[in-house]
Amino acid sequence: MPHLTLNHFLVVSALLFGFGILAVVTRRNAVAVLMGIELILNAANLNLVAFGRYVAGGITGQVFTLFVIVLAAAEAAVGLAIILTIYQMARNIDTSRATTLKE
Amino acid sequence: MQTQFVIFVFLALATLVGAAGVALSRNIFWSAMGLLSSLVGVGGLYVLLSADFVAITQLLVYIGGVLVLIIFAVMLTSQIQDINISNRSMGLLGGYLVFFVVATLLSFVAIWAPWKLTDVAPVANTTVAIGDGLLGKWLLPFEIASVLLVATLVGAIVIARKEVKSDS
Numbered sequence: 001m002p003h004l005t006l007n008h009f010l011v012v013s014a015l016l017f018g019f020g021i022l023a024v025v026t027r028r029n030a031v032a033v034l035m036g037i038e039l040i041l042n043a044a045n046l047n048l049v050a051f052g053r054y055v056a057g058g059i060t061g062q063v064f065t066l067f068v069i070v071l072a073a074a075e076a077a078v079g080l081a082i083i084l085t086i087y088q089m090a091r092n093i094d095t096s097r098a099t100t101l102k103e
Numbered sequence: 104m105q106t107q108f109v110i111f112v113f114l115a116l117a118t119l120v121g122a123a124g125v126a127l128s129r130n131i132f133w134s135a136m137g138l139l140s141s142l143v144g145v146g147g148l149y150v151l152l153s154a155d156f157v158a159i160t161q162l163l164v165y166i167g168g169v170l171v172l173i174i175f176a177v178m179l180t181s182q183i184q185d186i187n188i189s190n191r192s193m194g195l196l197g198g199y200l201v202f203f204v205v206a207t208l209l210s211f212v213a214i215w216a217p218w219k220l221t222d223v224a225p226v227a228n229t230t231v232a233i234g235d236g237l238l239g240k241w242l243l244p245f246e247i248a249s250v251l252l253v254a255t256l257v258g259a260i261v262i263a264r265k266e267v268k269s270d271s
Contacts, residue, residue, distance in 0.1 A: 004107055006220065010213030012115045016141070016202065018206030019122035023134075026126070026198035031176050035125050035138050038169060042145050045157075057223035059232045062157050066220055066233070069157075069164050070248045074255035077167045080176045081263035087180045103234040 011018035011048035030083045030093040034076065041072045111151055118144030125203075135174050142166050153225040156233050 014037055023036030045065045052061020087093050089100075117140050124137025142165045149158035226232050237245045 014209035017127045018202045022202040023126040035189045049154045068222040077259040
């Protein structure tokens with residue numbers, strides 16, 4: 001049984017970030033893209049807390065994480081409101097078909 | 104220390120399996136459930152990193168707030184009968200390529216970089232320290248965050264409400 005170190009958390013965070021990128025890149029459903037963004041923000045948060053615990057010490061990383069969580073909540077609220085409006089206009093939330101501004 | 108590692112493996116598996124479900128599941132509702140598993144796992148990892156306040160905040164804000172909002176959006180935007188509208192945009196091959204490049208690159212950097220590890224013991228009761236910090240050293244960002252939350256509240260309502268035309 002190995003000792004728990006910084007690297008373990010960083011690798012988990014890297015994989016989490018990769019899955020988030022995968023969701024953002026491959027999904028067309030706007031809600032699923034938003035879920036991918038949440039995964040990416042969670043990976044960044046995990047990195048901040050892990051570095052705060054093993055490298056920097058103190059609570060600076062945790063406070064930064066709290067601000068990121070606040071921003072993520074705000075982003076989710078506004079993003080979902082926009083998605084609902086698009087759905088009411090176009091009856092679908094396909095990100096590749098929301099091109100009204102381009103046409 | 105041994106039990107700590109076992110718990111870490113369990114939480115990491117919950118996090119990564121959930122994240123894979125978010126990225127790969129064809130049913131958008133199962134994606135939301137995968138997000139739930141992933142967020143709970145990350146919250147547990149915060150506890151392992153002795154960040155108790157952040158872990159509780161994760162539970163309250165992400166799982167109690169953001170996840171419920173996302174499930175609301177799933178229910179409102181896709182009919183339950185044909186919920187399988189989560190089709191691909193880029194093709195899975197390109198997506199997997201991006202995933203492997205990003206994940207392996209970040210993992211290698213994380214493992215090979217010579218981090219200067221500290222041996223300072225973690226803060227025992229972080230709630231007191233964070234409360235002191237938010238009302239002292241980080242007061243300005245705290246206030247800016249509260250202004251941002253008010254702006255978000257108003258903005259989300261204005262965007263999502265139904266337009267009411269007046270008769271005059």
